[in-house]
Amino acid sequence: xxxxxxxxxxxxxxxxxxxxxxxxxxxxxxxxxxxxxxxxxxxxxxxxxxxxxxxxxxxxxxxxxxxxxxxxxxxxxxxxxxxxxxxxxxxxxxxxxxxxxxxxxxxxxxxxxxxxxxxxxxxxxxxxxxxxxxxxxxxxxxxxxxxxxxxxxxxxxxxxxxxxxxxxxxxxxxxxxxxxxxxxxxxxxxxxxxxxxxxxxxxxxxxxxxxxxxxxxxxxxxxxxxxxxxxxxxxxxxxxxxxxxxxxxxxxxxxxxxxxxxxxxxxxxxxxxxxxxxxxxxxxxxxxxxxxxxxxxxxxxxxxxxxxxxxxxxxxxxxxxxxxxxxxxxxxxxxxxxxxxxxxxxxxxxxxxxxxxxxxxxxxxxxxxxxxxxxxxxxxxxxxxxx
Numbered sequence: 480x481x482x483x484x485x486x487x488x489x490x491x492x493x494x495x496x497x498x499x500x501x502x503x504x505x506x507x508x509x510x511x512x513x514x515x516x517x518x519x520x521x522x523x524x525x526x527x528x529x530x531x532x533x534x535x536x537x538x539x540x541x542x543x544x545x546x547x548x549x550x551x552x553x554x555x556x557x558x559x560x561x562x563x564x565x566x567x568x569x570x571x572x573x574x575x576x577x578x579x580x581x582x583x584x585x586x587x588x589x590x591x592x593x594x595x596x597x598x599x600x601x602x603x604x605x606x607x608x609x610x611x612x613x614x615x616x617x618x619x620x621x622x623x624x625x626x627x628x629x630x631x632x633x634x635x636x637x638x639x640x641x642x643x644x645x646x647x648x649x650x651x652x653x654x655x656x657x658x659x660x661x662x663x664x665x666x667x668x669x670x671x672x673x674x675x676x677x678x679x680x681x682x683x684x685x686x687x688x689x690x691x692x693x694x695x696x697x698x699x700x701x702x703x704x705x706x707x708x709x710x711x712x713x714x715x716x717x718x719x720x721x722x723x724x725x726x727x728x729x730x731x732x733x734x735x736x737x738x739x740x741x742x743x744x745x746x747x748x749x750x751x752x753x754x755x756x757x758x759x760x761x762x763x764x765x766x767x768x769x770x771x772x773x774x775x776x777x778x779x780x781x782x783x784x785x786x787x788x789x790x791x792x793x794x795x796x797x798x799x800x801x802x803x804x805x806x807x808x809x810x811x812x813x814x815x816x817x818x819x820x821x822x823x824x825x826x827x828x829x830x831x832x833x834x835x836x837x838x839x840x841x842x843x844x845x846x847x848x849x850x851x852x853x854x855x856x857x858x859x860x861x862x863x864x865x866x
């Protein structure tokens with residue numbers, strides 16, 4: 480295939496006409512037989528632009544992880560211009576926009592997760608306000624209590640200017656979207672299907688509302704079906720878009736726990752609403768709290784105090800000289816070593832022990848002492864930083 484592609488400049492460096500050609504090449508690459516989101520990411524990581532993928536030799540293509548001879552041949556032989564045109568016309572029908580990784584609208588936070596999506600199809604809009612976002616997730620088989628809590632927390636977060644992100648599923652996801660929308664806030668729905676195959680179909684109206692007050696996103700082809708493997712993959716985008724994840728209700732196993740695990744791996748905050756002991760729908764959230772993987776939350780302030788806020792203006796020299804920082808109180812040997820090793824950047828307790836030589840059992844007790852003195856704050860996942 481040789482589509483009318485730009486030269487070897489990166490997409491952000493080329494003029495509008497050539498950038499549009501790169502987008503067409505990206506659509507074409509997504510339509511090649513055997514190319515799913517994972518292989519598409521691998522190809523762009525190796526060749527940087529879709530244009531270079533199509534220019535690459537078969538031997539160069541097979542040098543990419545996951546690209547065998549058959550897939551390399553499909554890339555080199557792809558020449559289905561009509562399929563590209565159909566996909567673009569379908570996007571117009573859906574009022575969908577393609578967001579490439581080099582697009583200024585591509586969420587900055589999402590670029591830095593372990594396996595960012597190679598593209599996003601979007602209905603609606605993304606704004607700078609969405610940088611302050613929180614995911615709310617939970618079971619489809621929720622209780623009335625869980626549904627009410629999801630709507631309550633979503634509404635409160637929306638009223639504080641936080642964008643609510645979820646997966647449009649039945650139960651907790653739908654309640655979270657509704658809570659944000661009812662409060663007049665923004666919400667982002669991330670799908671495990673294409674934008675043209677809203678799943679579940681019963682939530683199509685909710686998706687339309689989300690597109691008006693936020694966005695609906697998918698990394699999948701516009702008419703991709705809601706196949707089961709898509710949903711765990713979708714969850715990394717839910718957590719990756721946000722500053723943290725709130726689990727409202729979850730059974731002992733389920734997609735919301737996958738999202739929480741991914742949030743921890745992405746070094747994001749994790750919160751959980753406690754539920755009734757012995758109730759199956761509460762087991763997952765309660766276990767997250769018990770194992771210190773999540774902060775127990777009783778009201779929205781428990782979440783907001785952990786989210787970054789805009790920095791205050793730097794004081795001028797005169798103000799700084801009038802308000803010196805008070806030194807910390809006298810600390811014991813272990814307390815001093817741990818405190819000196821910490822900074823404003825969260826550090827996992829294992830790394831802290833490695834750097835200070837303090838045994839884990841001693842470190843946890845000492846860190847608790849420092850926390851009681853107001854010098855240290857514990858975050859989700861046994862991460863610590865100076866208060």
